[in-house]
Amino acid sequence: MRQELVHDTLIDSLRTSTKELRKTLLTMIHAAQSGHPGGSLSASEIVATLYFHELRIKPEDPRWPDRDRFVLSKGHVCPVLYSALALRGYFPYETIYTLRQEGSMLQGHPDMKRCPGIDISTGSLGQGLSTAVGMAIAGKRDGKEYRVFCLVGDGETQEGQIWEALQTASKYKLDNLVVIIDNNNIQNDDTCSVVMPLGDLEAKLNAFGLWTHVIDGHDLVQITSVFDRIRNNDSGLPVAIVAKTVKGKGVSFMEDITAWHGQAPNDEEFARAMAEIEGESR
Amino acid sequence: MSNTQGRATRDAYGEAILELGKDDSRIYVIDCDIGRSCKTVEFARQLPQQHINVGIAEQNACGVAAGLATCGKIPFVTTYAVFGSMRMLEQIRQEVCYPHLNVKIACSHGGLTPANDGASHQGIEDMGLLRTLANMTVVAPADFASTKALVKAAAAYDGPVYLRFTRDAVPFIYDDQDEFEIGKAVLHSEGTDLTIISTGAVLDLCRRAAALLEERSISVRLVDMHTIKPIDRAAVLSAIATTKGIITVEDHTIINGLGSAVAEIVSEIGTVRMRRIGVQDQFGESAPYERLLEKNGITVDGIVKAAQELLG
Ligand SMILES: Cc1ncc(C[n+]2csc(CCOP(=O)(O)OP(=O)(O)O)c2C)c(N)n1
Ligand SMILES: [Mg+2]
Numbered sequence: 001m002r003q004e005l006v007h008d009t010l011i012d013s014l015r016t017s018t019k020e021l022r023k024t025l026l027t028m029i030h031a032a033q034s035g036h037p038g039g040s041l042s043a044s045e046i047v048a049t050l051y052f053h054e055l056r057i058k059p060e061d062p063r064w065p066d067r068d069r070f071v072l073s074k075g076h077v078c079p080v081l082y083s084a085l086a087l088r089g090y091f092p093y094e095t096i097y098t099l100r101q102e103g104s105m106l107q108g109h110p111d112m113k114r115c116p117g118i119d120i121s122t123g124s125l126g127q128g129l130s131t132a133v134g135m136a137i138a139g140k141r142d143g144k145e146y147r148v149f150c151l152v153g154d155g156e157t158q159e160g161q162i163w164e165a166l167q168t169a170s171k172y173k174l175d176n177l178v179v180i181i182d183n184n185n186i187q188n189d190d191t192c193s194v195v196m197p198l199g200d201l202e203a204k205l206n207a208f209g210l211w212t213h214v215i216d217g218h219d220l221v222q223i224t225s226v227f228d229r230i231r232n233n234d235s236g237l238p239v240a241i242v243a244k245t246v247k248g249k250g251v252s253f254m255e256d257i258t259a260w261h262g263q264a265p266n267d268e269e270f271a272r273a274m275a276e277i278e279g280e281s282r
Numbered sequence: 283m284s285n286t287q288g289r290a291t292r293d294a295y296g297e298a299i300l301e302l303g304k305d306d307s308r309i310y311v312i313d314c315d316i317g318r319s320c321k322t323v324e325f326a327r328q329l330p331q332q333h334i335n336v337g338i339a340e341q342n343a344c345g346v347a348a349g350l351a352t353c354g355k356i357p358f359v360t361t362y363a364v365f366g367s368m369r370m371l372e373q374i375r376q377e378v379c380y381p382h383l384n385v386k387i388a389c390s391h392g393g394l395t396p397a398n399d400g401a402s403h404q405g406i407e408d409m410g411l412l413r414t415l416a417n418m419t420v421v422a423p424a425d426f427a428s429t430k431a432l433v434k435a436a437a438a439y440d441g442p443v444y445l446r447f448t449r450d451a452v453p454f455i456y457d458d459q460d461e462f463e464i465g466k467a468v469l470h471s472e473g474t475d476l477t478i479i480s481t482g483a484v485l486d487l488c489r490r491a492a493a494l495l496e497e498r499s500i501s502v503r504l505v506d507m508h509t510i511k512p513i514d515r516a517a518v519l520s521a522i523a524t525t526k527g528i529i530t531v532e533d534h535t536i537i538n539g540l541g542s543a544v545a546e547i548v549s550e551i552g553t554v555r556m557r558r559i560g561v562q563d564q565f566g567e568s569a570p571y572e573r574l575l576e577k578n579g580i581t582v583d584g585i586v587k588a589a590q591e592l593l594g
Contacts, residue, residue, distance in 0.1 A: 065353075065354075111381075113381055113382065119352060120349065120377070121381040122376075124373075124376040127341070127376055127377055129345070130341070130346050130348075130373075131348045131349035132349060133345070133349060134345065134347060134349020134351075134353070134357075135349040135350070135352060135353055137334060138349065138350050138354070141331055161342055161373075164337075164339035164341060165345065165346075167337070168339070168342060168346060172334070
């Protein structure tokens, strides 16, 4: 009974954080008049749960050697990550208004040399997961406790290198690696089904030797439960989470619309989107 | 060339990386299923905790190395020049050069040396491709001793380095006492008529050509430009200032390699004539190494002829 209460409080607070993330990422994309809202919104619950609950990190010491790592393999949705970093205090909140501007630490795609809290520079799809594998191998060989979380786009899994990385994770029994696939079924040109069908992702991941979970990526109860379940991973296997999501989630006119993959809202759209997120029933 | 006494520089890499790894547990080798040919077998056997074999997956190898580097390791991705420069080129750009990570790309089978393997395995474009990447250092040692020294220098340098080795034996030129610094050319002789600048294992050809030219009273300044990026600008400027012509020699396409790097400086100064000797914008084939060099004019004769033309 008491535990449930604690849990409800956690879910409530994550719901608030998710809302803050969505507002922040839309604000920065609107200010920049450029960026990728669709895949940022679909990943908001996952990123909120990671940055406000699951990750062992020290915002005041971004390079803390024992920190959990987060690799945003689908680097184009950095607005959601920058929002989490801003809200966790890695840099002043106002920095979000410099997204994609000359000299900004908030480059169009994440730059580890400029932005505190970025564990690896990404932007070219298919590559981030390999770097996460390298970090996980280093952690194991050094006897460290940290874990490595990697967020991959579903379209991104069309890159062969993703599967090269997964087989390496499996070979080296990287039970400290958590691969999360944002399965929103939309990529740049169209739905994944049209561009290049993904097949049965769960079966593919299982076949590659991952301990695979399928969840609703917008259900904070399911997200926190799966994180609870894998926290003390004694399967000896790397973990995969296929998060079923909706691209553009939280903004009705963006939901499931391919065009919002990489398009900024105008002033009127932005106002409507912010009002919708603000008014979202709790 | 191959019948002269010598050893392949990939063997020198194998020795150097093992010595480095024993001294420093941060040194890692990432193999792509060609560790036997790239001479990392002993490293894998003696230092399994510092060794990873990702299989035939070069793009992934590069990313894994980048991840390791962010955790303080010094990974050497080990493969052939063709794959290390082309299959993983964009991975090197995104995950190694852009974030300036401490990853080394160590490649055997540079140039035409995997002669009987044919064109698919002859890495003749590698240095040019890597040279265009910001933050990258490109090194092609001439022989066994300089390879050992330069592999160690690369390990000591904090940043991306591309290293190129030969499959086949090349003559001994230097000895263990000689010192090498990345980015600092080695001056073999102080001539006044002509400069020959060499990179990699063709240094031996250049030395023989220089000896012949000296017999014909042409005074040759011979330079080993083991690092083509950052190129030793001062060494090129001295060549421009002290001699009447420059010949570059490389086992690499004449496009964008050593010859181009030198020509970039020469064209800015504009007072000296040049000849570029190298692979003539064509693929190799299965043939004896000497034949392949001959077909491209990368020979003692070729150098001598170019010298005579140049000095009129
Ligand atoms: C190697 C590479 N090819 C193409 C692109 C251009 N690109 C950016 S985002 C994108 C679609 C990504 O779709 P998905 O992985 O499903 O991400 P999400 O739906 O979460 O936005 C493409 C093709 C890229 N960044 N990298
Ligand atoms: Mg998608």
